Amino acid sequence: MFSSRHQASSRIFEHNLRYIPGGVMSLNRKVEPAISFARALGSHMWDAEGNRYIDLHAAFGPYLLGHNHPAVNDAVISAMRDGMSLYGTGTTEQEGELAELICNNIPWVESVQVLNTGSEATAQAIRLARAYTERDHIIVMQGGYNGWHNDVAFNLMSSLEALGPRRSPGEYPKVPMSAGIPDAHRDLIHAVNYNDLDSIRFVCEQYPTAAVILEPVLQNIGIVPPQPGYLEGLRKLADEFKFVLIFDEVKTGFRHAFGGYAQLSGVVPDLVVYGKAIANGFPIAALGGKRRIMDLVADPDPSRRVLLAGTYNGHPVPVAAAIETMKLLLANDGQLYRDLEKKGAAIENALRNIGADAAGPMVVSRIGSAFCYYFMDHVPVDWHDILEHHDFSRDVTLRCDLIDKGVYAFPLAVKQMSISTAHTDADVEQVIDAMVPLLSTAQKSRDFVPTA
Numbered sequence: 001m002f003s004s005r006h007q008a009s010s011r012i013f014e015h016n017l018r019y020i021p022g023g024v025m026s027l028n029r030k031v032e033p034a035i036s037f038a039r040a041l042g043s044h045m046w047d048a049e050g051n052r053y054i055d056l057h058a059a060f061g062p063y064l065l066g067h068n069h070p071a072v073n074d075a076v077i078s079a080m081r082d083g084m085s086l087y088g089t090g091t092t093e094q095e096g097e098l099a100e101l102i103c104n105n106i107p108w109v110e111s112v113q114v115l116n117t118g119s120e121a122t123a124q125a126i127r128l129a130r131a132y133t134e135r136d137h138i139i140v141m142q143g144g145y146n147g148w149h150n151d152v153a154f155n156l157m158s159s160l161e162a163l164g165p166r167r168s169p170g171e172y173p174k175v176p177m178s179a180g181i182p183d184a185h186r187d188l189i190h191a192v193n194y195n196d197l198d199s200i201r202f203v204c205e206q207y208p209t210a211a212v213i214l215e216p217v218l219q220n221i222g223i224v225p226p227q228p229g230y231l232e233g234l235r236k237l238a239d240e241f242k243f244v245l246i247f248d249e250v251k252t253g254f255r256h257a258f259g260g261y262a263q264l265s266g267v268v269p270d271l272v273v274y275g276k277a278i279a280n281g282f283p284i285a286a287l288g289g290k291r292r293i294m295d296l297v298a299d300p301d302p303s304r305r306v307l308l309a310g311t312y313n314g315h316p317v318p319v320a321a322a323i324e325t326m327k328l329l330l331a332n333d334g335q336l337y338r339d340l341e342k343k344g345a346a347i348e349n350a351l352r353n354i355g356a357d358a359a360g361p362m363v364v365s366r367i368g369s370a371f372c373y374y375f376m377d378h379v380p381v382d383w384h385d386i387l388e389h390h391d392f393s394r395d396v397t398l399r400c401d402l403i404d405k406g407v408y409a410f411p412l413a414v415k416q417m418s419i420s421t422a423h424t425d426a427d428v429e430q431v432i433d434a435m436v437p438l439l440s441t442a443q444k445s446r447d448f449v450p451t452a
């Protein structure tokens with residue numbers, strides 16, 4: 001499991017296994033090679049052995065400004081030095097400043113609440129949608145990830161065996177991602193293909209649907225972009241069937257544009273959820289949208305009121321980090337997004353240029369600072385497409401080889417790679433120099449089989 005290069009990581013993992021079930025604190029971090037990282041700065045991470053890597057994982061997405069950004073860290077340290085604390089009563093000036101920054105810069109967020117994690121925020125968004133519509137059924141995307149809770153922990157990277165043939169219009173068999181989810185929840189969740197409006201209509205005609213929740217770009221499985229008209233069609237279906245359209249912009253929000261993919265697409269959700277890049281790695285999430293839905297958390301009628309609470313909501317440390325991050329994102333009219341676009345395009349062009357030299361079919365998909373390749377002859381439209389056409393084992397092999405070359409890509413197939421403002425042109429060159437030869441040659445394969 002460990003190469004001789006990772007003796008210290010091995011010792012840490014063996015130690016932690018004695019006390020932590022699975023040995024890691026979030027089980028989706030359990031991958032091979034099981035490297036323990038000890039520190040990170042800017043575009044780099046160092047493992048327990050002292051090896052340096054260019055980071056393309058970005059901890060699943062938060063690091064848009066790079067690790068340990070000095071201004072963000074200073075804002076956090078100042079908040080603590082100034083004696084800010086978690087008072088647990090009333091409001092604070094800082095949480096008002098944060099909410100104003102979001103609402104003033106994202107017009108479809110009329111009001112906003114902050115929570116600690118993306119999963120909390122999607123859970124609350126779904127509860128709000130159910131309260132607002134007085135309906136229970138929820139539509140999720142096959143292959144999407146919206147958190148770990150009972151309403152969404154279904155049909156992630158399900159195997160072809162579990163899913164069977166493509167269903168359109170229709171819904172897939174329910175494939176729970178966790179034991180312990182009551183059947184009652186399962187009955188209320190419907191998984192359909194992304195980019196498939198007919199299947200949304202199919203479910204809505206059969207079940208009173210409270211919400212469709214989706215990543216506007218399906219980024220749990222790389223970068224699967226919406227087909228022209230898909231998001232607009234969803235908006236129309238939401239208006240026709242009166243369900244709440246929830247954009248889960250936990251990964252896309254603040255990374256692709258300050259206002260996330262809604263800003264780029266011009267399609268406005270009813271509710272939107274942010275996390276990750278909102279505070280460049282500090283734990284905070286936001287849930288916002290139409291005031292008439294959001295106001296249910298403070299409805300004077302207790303039978304209509306939605307419970308929204310959390311001991312750590314609005315904690316001054318992540319709030320300070322989020323305010324500073326947002327100021328940096330907004331500076332110079334969002335210049336950093338234009339800079340990231342150039343660096344992302346340089347990587348995309350280099351990978352595309354491999355062309356006929358590629359060891360097999362390959363396409364590149366990218367939005368701004370996030371990109372991925374698929375070993376298939378077209379950019380996928382959904383997870384079923386990927387299952388049928390992508391070469392998973394080649395993908396994992398390439399990632400492991402990249403890690404050996406000092407470029408850390410998460411060693412799980414179809415996970416997108418992300419750069420930050422801390423990635424220099426030299427880093428970009430190094431990434432290209434590492435990737436291009438690997439993509440141009442066939443490698444010995446390391447196994448990956450999608451699990452249910």
Ligand SMILES: Cc1ncc(COP(=O)(O)O)c(C=O)c1O
Nearest residue numbers: 117118119145146147248250251
């Ligand atoms: C699109 C999306 N939604 C929700 C979540 C859940 O966020 P968290 O891990 O902060 O609970 C994630 C996490 O990866 C995500 O990518």
